[in-house]
Amino acid sequence: MKINEGMFAVKLYELERQYGRMQSRLRLCQQDDHQKIRQELQRVMEEYQEDELLLLNNVENSRSPAVAALAGAQLDYSRRAEEILEQELPEYLRDEDGSAPEEGAKHQAEAAALYAEYAIDFAVQSMRYALMTALKAMDMQMDSEEAKTE
Structure with missing residues (x-):
């Protein structure tokens, strides 16, 4: 892929999207709603586990x-x-x-x-x-x- 074709455009978009999600989630959770924090934590932990499985798949396959x-x-x-x-x-x-x-x-x-x-x-x-x-x-x-x- 050539540089002028936006070599890293997709990865930069994903980085920006994930950063935006992190900021939004942290701001929402800083409103002292303990139940909301626990729900968000559960969602993030599930996403984290999925990513870990993908990494493991990359290692093995x-x-x-x-x-x-x-x-x-x-x-x-x-x-x-x-x-x-x-x-x-x-x-x-x-x-x-x-x-x-x-x-x-x-x-x-x-x-x-x-x-x-x-x-x-x-x-x-x-x-x-x-x-x-x-x-x-x-x-x-x-x-x-x-x-x-x-």
Whole structure:
């Protein structure tokens, strides 16, 4: 695909659409309706699980070793980050302030908030990485086209 054909147009549209949905969902849920937050959380968790199944399918069934490797890395990261949130982060927070184990719910909530901030930071970093790799792909394509005309 040539650069002037909008090489990344579909992916950019999807990124913009998902970002808009995330903003809308967070704004709606910040209105202190606990039931609405739980319903939205359930929907998002279902979407997340579907995406995880798609990644797993790419790992197991992709004809491209590169796609399988990238999907595997994404799946590994996702699972490890979940493990940290659910098991390790509350322990780290409890150890830092020396509080009793019965304050576990408080630590779990703090861990979830910290994790959410990190996930947003990671998304920003992922966007930078996506930009870098897209520019690199464009540069390589232009190099290839320039070599053909010489």
